[in-house]
Amino acid sequence: MPARTGAEYINGLKDRPREVWIDGERVKDVTTHPALKNGVKSVAALYDMQHDPGLREEMTFASPSSGDAVGLSFLVPRTVEDLERRRLMMTRWAQASCGMMGRSPDFLNIIFSAWAGASGYFAQDRPEFQQNVEDYHDFIRENDVALTHALVNLQRRRTTNATDTLSEEVALTLVKETDAGIVVKGSRVLATLGPISDEIAIYPVASHRLADDDGRQSFSFSIPCDTPGVKFLCRESFDLGRSHFNHPLGSRFEEMDSVVFFDNVFVPWERVFLLGNVELCNGYAMGTSSDAHTGHQVLTRCLAKAEFMLGLSDLIVDTLGSGTIPHVQEQVAELITQRDTLWSCLRASEADASPNRWGVMSPALAPLRAGRTIFGRSMYPLMVEIVQMLGTSSLMALPAEADFGTDIADEIHQYMATDTTSARDRARLFHLAWDASCSSFSGRQVLYERMFGGNPVRNSLNLYNNYDKEPFKQRVREFLELEDDGL
Numbered sequence: 001m002p003a004r005t006g007a008e009y010i011n012g013l014k015d016r017p018r019e020v021w022i023d024g025e026r027v028k029d030v031t032t033h034p035a036l037k038n039g040v041k042s043v044a045a046l047y048d049m050q051h052d053p054g055l056r057e058e059m060t061f062a063s064p065s066s067g068d069a070v071g072l073s074f075l076v077p078r079t080v081e082d083l084e085r086r087r088l089m090m091t092r093w094a095q096a097s098c099g100m101m102g103r104s105p106d107f108l109n110i111i112f113s114a115w116a117g118a119s120g121y122f123a124q125d126r127p128e129f130q131q132n133v134e135d136y137h138d139f140i141r142e143n144d145v146a147l148t149h150a151l152v153n154l155q156r157r158r159t160t161n162a163t164d165t166l167s168e169e170v171a172l173t174l175v176k177e178t179d180a181g182i183v184v185k186g187s188r189v190l191a192t193l194g195p196i197s198d199e200i201a202i203y204p205v206a207s208h209r210l211a212d213d214d215g216r217q218s219f220s221f222s223i224p225c226d227t228p229g230v231k232f233l234c235r236e237s238f239d240l241g242r243s244h245f246n247h248p249l250g251s252r253f254e255e256m257d258s259v260v261f262f263d264n265v266f267v268p269w270e271r272v273f274l275l276g277n278v279e280l281c282n283g284y285a286m287g288t289s290s291d292a293h294t295g296h297q298v299l300t301r302c303l304a305k306a307e308f309m310l311g312l313s314d315l316i317v318d319t320l321g322s323g324t325i326p327h328v329q330e331q332v333a334e335l336i337t338q339r340d341t342l343w344s345c346l347r348a349s350e351a352d353a354s355p356n357r358w359g360v361m362s363p364a365l366a367p368l369r370a371g372r373t374i375f376g377r378s379m380y381p382l383m384v385e386i387v388q389m390l391g392t393s394s395l396m397a398l399p400a401e402a403d404f405g406t407d408i409a410d411e412i413h414q415y416m417a418t419d420t421t422s423a424r425d426r427a428r429l430f431h432l433a434w435d436a437s438c439s440s441f442s443g444r445q446v447l448y449e450r451m452f453g454g455n456p457v458r459n460s461l462n463l464y465n466n467y468d469k470e471p472f473k474q475r476v477r478e479f480l481e482l483e484d485d486g487l
């Protein structure tokens, strides 16, 4: 089947109602519920881009099995040109949401494509899992499936251990194996896009290593979101039901985060990719290069987001006429430097790409890891702060769309225009700036960038413990041991 249209994605969600709870209510139809419907529309628009005559060539490739035009994020890259071509496609999708939808479907398509290319990794314990991974990749590619994932177990308490303290009463745990498959019970966080995806993938995450005795929590599988016993519990929606003028981001890009409960959920064998092997579960990201491929998608989106924040900031400066003020120029220059840093990391990952042991062309991990770490930890929070500092009171002196149709409109037009911009255009821009820097939608964006890639503290500990620092220390030792040559 060729790449799906937006209507096909929406109909797929309607045809397979899943158990979704939000604010005390069981959602009947995620495509029409006010908390979710606009996020659905935005994902549907991404699928429609694959059918835009001007974009189709850029967004799709010929399926190796059917020959149909399928989404390019399902490509298993074999050359650097494949990586660059895939980046252009991902850029289109990232720019469509201003970088605000972290879980556009390419995110997980790319992971499964990396796994399919490295399917031998999954055969190491049970040979049949290799075929399962390959068949599943064929299935999601030919049906253009939208996936979510939930990788972190809920915990009753935290420790400083490198591994979590998993309780079988809370963590997602194997209940039994049968001739037909496995049964699992427990909970996971957080499935972003969960309620509006077709399937949910479950696998471990590098930042939460499994302990030797966590065999019953060690697995990788993927099942439809409407599988009996799968329950999504949503946070409050940041789509407040307001107009695009008043709430330009939240009214479009609500990708919804959810806790997932599994009540004795059956997973057929053909959907199981790893089971019971702690070492393979802990090692898959490096063993298949899927972390590098994910990083490539993530940094492509971060770049689109950084460019959006830069453009927004400079429009604020133009609107307020503040462009001659030195510290304003310095703040925008900071955004330019951040944007260029991300671009450099992304391009370096492609320039230094190399085939992995499975023959899949894989971007270099180091520049991607560096880019995504600093983006979440310091760049994005600073971008938000700069928009606040540039916008100041204009983020609050903000007429709503409806105010322009009232008796006070004359005053608004007279007093709120600037030398360059009408009052209405100023209000439109600053609603966007507010939604990008002050609203609940924007707060969640900062949290997302900090956290979605796993616990940042644990990621840093992994980096410290696994990075080869020896060559640099050796250089210092050699310098210290230099003979006094009188210089």
Ligand SMILES: Cc1cc2nc3c(=O)[nH]c(=O)nc-3n(C[C@H](O)[C@H](O)[C@H](O)COP(=O)(O)OP(=O)(O)OC[C@H]3O[C@@H](n4cnc5c(N)ncnc54)[C@H](O)[C@@H]3O)c2cc1C
Binding pocket: 103, 149, 150, 151, 152, 158, 159, 160, 161, 162, 163, 189, 190, 191, 192, 193, 207, 257, 444, 447, 448, 451, 452, 453, 454, 455, 456, 457, 458
């Ligand atoms: C908006 C958002 C969207 C997300 N989307 C997804 C998604 O789609 N899929 C998915 O799988 N996950 C997703 N995540 C979850 C993300 O992977 C986790 O939030 C992240 O791994 C941190 O885990 P935690 O929230 O359980 O942290 P907690 O364990 O609750 O950490 C609480 C605090 O304790 C510290 N801490 C806890 N244990 C340790 C330790 N052993 N060593 C050092 N410090 C420790 C942490 O640093 C933190 O300060 C999302 C998170 C957010 C915020």
